[in-house]
Amino acid sequence: MEVKCKIWIEEDGKIFGKGPYELLKAVEKTGSLSRAAKSMDMSYNKAFHLLKDIEKRLGYKLIETQTGGKSGGGSTVTNAGKDMVKRYEKLIKLSEDTISKLFQEIFLET
Amino acid sequence: MEVKCKIWIEEDGKIFGKGPYELLKAVEKTGSLSRAAKSMDMSYNKAFHLLKDIEKRLGYKLIETQTGGKSGGGSTVTNAGKDMVKRYEKLIKLSEDTISKLFQEIFLET
Numbered sequence: 001m002e003v004k005c006k007i008w009i010e011e012d013g014k015i016f017g018k019g020p021y022e023l024l025k026a027v028e029k030t031g032s033l034s035r036a037a038k039s040m041d042m043s044y045n046k047a048f049h050l051l052k053d054i055e056k057r058l059g060y061k062l063i064e065t066q067t068g069g070k071s072g073g074g075s076t077v078t079n080a081g082k083d084m085v086k087r088y089e090k091l092i093k094l095s096e097d098t099i100s101k102l103f104q105e106i107f108l109e110t
Numbered sequence: 111m112e113v114k115c116k117i118w119i120e121e122d123g124k125i126f127g128k129g130p131y132e133l134l135k136a137v138e139k140t141g142s143l144s145r146a147a148k149s150m151d152m153s154y155n156k157a158f159h160l161l162k163d164i165e166k167r168l169g170y171k172l173i174e175t176q177t178g179g180k181s182g183g184g185s186t187v188t189n190a191g192k193d194m195v196k197r198y199e200k201l202i203k204l205s206e207d208t209i210s211k212l213f214q215e216i217f218l219e220t
Binding site: 011 | 111112113114116117118119120121124125185197199200201205209212213216217
């Protein structure tokens with residue numbers, strides 16, 4: 001037996017969780033929202049609106065989109081977005097560690 | 111902003127989580143699987159198969175059903191079932207406390 005968990009942040013409903021986190025990580029990695037969406041089997045449209053909705057509710061931008069230019073455009077994660085990714089990652093990591101330890105103590109050792 | 115979580119136990123797929131936990135609590139409270147199912151807006155059939163499937167995978171009974179008799183039958187939670195309820199409750203309580211504390215530290219205080 002093993003324990004699993006899902007952790008997300010709410011403010012008048014779900015605001016940030018695993019989906020947006022993975023999408024931002026993929027934007028960081030690929031430098032493009034469309035490539036990021038594709039890597040998650042998500043439509044560009046869905047990914048775009050997902051992030052726009054979160055940005056609206058958080059009150060700040062998570063990604064910046066460049067159009068055209070030498071590199072042909074693309075998207076980068078803003079500093080605020082990187083900060084959110086970092087904090088969420090830390091929350092998940094420490095929470096999962098604790099839950100696994102508690103599960104071990106409560107279910108497997110007694 | 112607040113943090114939310116969902117915690118469940120797996121063994122070759124999901125085995126026990128909030129749904130079965132609440133169903134067993136309702137059986138304890140009502141003394142009947144059909145009343146317990148009704149209180150959760152679940153069909154008797156769904157509740158019955160949910161528990162039977164878990165029992166099969168755990169290898170022990172979670173509820174005992176009495177038919178007929180003076181009290182007209184009903185269901186009670188077995189000692190093993192009560193133990194599972196107690197452990198899951200403890201896991202959830204301690205995990206939620208920790209996650210809230212981590213969220214506070216990581217998102218609200220820094």
